[in-house]
Amino acid sequence: MxxxxxxxxxxxxxxxxxxxxxxxxxxxxxxxxxxxxxxxxxxxxxxxxxxxDSKDALLAALMSTHMDALICAWEALEDKGETPDEQLEAFVAFHIRYHVERREDVFIANMELRSLGEAARADVVAKRRAYELNLWRILEEGVKTGDFPETDLEVATYAILAMLTGVCFWYRPDGRLSIEQIIAVHQGLVMRGVVSGALQTA
Amino acid sequence: MxxxxxxxxxxxxxxxxxxxxxxxxxxxxxxxxxxxxxxxxxxxxxxxxxxxDSKDALLAALMSTHMDALICAWEALEDKGETPDEQLEAFVAFHIRYHVERREDVFIANMELRSLGEAARADVVAKRRAYELNLWRILEEGVKTGDFPETDLEVATYAILAMLTGVCFWYRPDGRLSIEQIIAVHQGLVMRGVVSGALQTA
DNA sequence: CTATTAATCAAACGTACGTTCGTTTAATTA
DNA sequence: TAATTAAACGAACGTACGTTTGATTAATAG
The missing domain is CATH 1.10.10.60 (Homeodomain-like)
Incomplete structure (x- = not known):
């Protein structure tokens, strides 16, 4: 044949x-x-x-394409908000909505950096960094304007991203809550915090 | 030989x-x-x-042992705090401190559930659930006493755990911040929230 | 209706896999 | 020291790996 x-x-x-x-x-x-x-x-x-071209090139293509699409999707988002508060809420909603619909890509992107060659790894890491910067800058501006309390920007960026991406690992389309409800809960956690009134610094 | x-x-x-x-x-x-x-x-x-006994049994032993040790370590912790606030702070510190020192086990526990047989998977999942309940109950009590604002307990539990465990994926022993500093930042994020003053519900 | 290109095939390369077997040597006990 | 147990060995089982090669058939273009 x-x-x-x-x-x-x-x-x-x-x-x-x-x-x-x-x-x-x-x-x-x-x-x-x-x-x-x-x-x-x-x-x-x-x-x-x-x-x-090869098994290795297949992985590199999958991961690089995923990162490109993620970055472009954020750039293409129309309403990114004006104030730091609005921007942070918009980012939370975008990140969860986008990632939850692409759980396979997210899983691969998080797990298989180890299997990339040196050049492909550097490429993907740079793109990840570029995406993280979107959140980082929102937090930075919020702290600058006094809308957000002082905190370590790098750790806060990673912490929020880990929390949001974590949804991918337990979300089920037929679960108890809709994506919009899950987004709302996370916006609440990020914006108000779990314990809004406790231990105010200022 | x-x-x-x-x-x-x-x-x-x-x-x-x-x-x-x-x-x-x-x-x-x-x-x-x-x-x-x-x-x-x-x-x-x-x-x-x-x-x-076999390659499969090796993985089952590694993962089950890790979960047992984690559960025992929390049970053995002397100062788990009294009030919900104290308990939550104690949990954050414990979780980060314990996980950051065992990053290989954490990585395996998060990634290789897929490679376990049915029985071993059920065993590990049950133990994970048992550990999660420790945080869940703290949040539940805090909401009940009014110390914490109303939120979805399941989502909040997963969100906080994802945020704390996420430290394992970027922490480096020779990094900019010590573990104690990283714990402090996360306690701040969990207790006060990223935006303590914004969007108060009550 | 022929020529060309696109899409697939079957077969083979050397290499490595998880596991079982019976054997051999080191340490311990009597 | 002799008997026993603990800890390792080398060789082999059938099976599967990523990849290359050249042939073969289907769709398209002139």
């Missing part, structure tokens, strides 16, 4: 990327085999090489 | 578990090979089977 009836390159390409994400989440990148991937797509192992 | 001079079972056992943790973090459990593990310990692959 050779070329199959109805085969289309773009379709196979997308099927390969989708199957790869699922297999990487389930087994880890190193443990995923191209034979599994080919079987999932319904194709012979050799055929996968029409669409990827 | 056979038994080597100076070989002691307990020593080899510990070396195997330590090397396994490092290799799992670096490659993922499925991708870690027993041949790598044996080489790291300085022993033949067959020798590893004096200390483990």
């Amino acid at each position: 050779a070329r199959t009836k109805g085969s289309v390159g773009a379709t196979t390409q997308k099927a390969i990327l989708d199957a790869a994400k699922t297999l990487i989440v389930k087994h880890g990148f190193e443990a995923m085999t191209l034979r599994q991937l080919a079987a999932e797509v319904g194709v012979q192992p050799a055929s996968v090489y029409r669409y990827i | 056979a038994r080597t001079k100076g070989s002691v079972g307990a020593t080899t056992q510990k070396a195997i578990l330590d090397a396994a943790k490092t290799l799992i973090v670096k490659h993922g459990f499925e991708a870690m090979t027993l041949r790598q593990l044996a080489a790291e310990v300085g022993v033949q692959p067959a020798s590893v089977y004096r200390y483990i």
Whole structure:
């Protein structure tokens, strides 16, 4: 056999990327085999090489594409708010909404930095840093204007991001709360804090 | 060759578990090979089977042991605080301090649930739930006494845990801040919130 | 309706996998 | 010192790995 009836390159390409994400989440990148991937797509192992240069390049493409899309999605967001308060609320909503719909990409981006080559890793790390800066700058401005209390900006940035991204690890589409409700709870936690009245500094 | 001079079972056992943790973090459990593990310990692959029943059993033992130790460490903590405020501060400090010193175990516990068999997975999930309940109950009491504002207890529990555990992913022993400083910042974020004065509900 | 290009195949390369087996040497006990 | 136990060994099992090669068929263009 050779070329199959109805085969289309773009379709196979997308099927390969989708199957790869699922297999990487389930087994880890190193443990995923191209034979599994080919079987999932319904194709012979050799055929996968029409669409990827190597297993390593596949991972690099997946992660880099994810980071690019994330950064672009934030830039494309229309209402990013005016005041620091509004901006922070907008960021919380955007981050949860975007990540919860792409849990496979988020899982891979968080787990498989270890499997990237040096150049690809540097690329992804730089893009992650660029995205983090969006939140960092919001906090910085809020502290500057006095809207937010003094705190360590780096730690606060990481802490808020970890909290928001964490939703991906327990969210289920058929769960008790809708995404909008989950966003509201997190906005409350970030904006008011868990203990709004306790231990005021000023 | 056979038994080597100076070989002691307990020593080899510990070396195997330590090397396994490092290799799992670096490659993922499925991708870690027993041949790598044996080489790291300085022993033949067959020798590893004096200390483990199978590769799967090794992972189950690592994860279950970690969860047991975590639960026991919290139970053994002397000063858990009296008021909800004190209890929450104590939990934040304990959680960060304990996890930051065991980053390999934390990474494995968060990543490799997927590689556990059904029984072992249920065991670890139950223990994780038991640990989470410690924080959940503190928040519940604080809301009941009016010390904490109303919020969804489940989401708040997960959100705080994600934020605290997240420290493991960027903490470096030679970093800018000490563990005690990092704890203080997180206590501030959890207790006062990022924006203490904004959007007060009551 | 032929020529070309796109999409896939089958087969093979050397290498490595988890695990079992029976053997061999070191340390401990009697 | 002799018997026993603890701790390791080397070799092998069938299976699967990432990747390359050249052939083969389907769709498209002239």
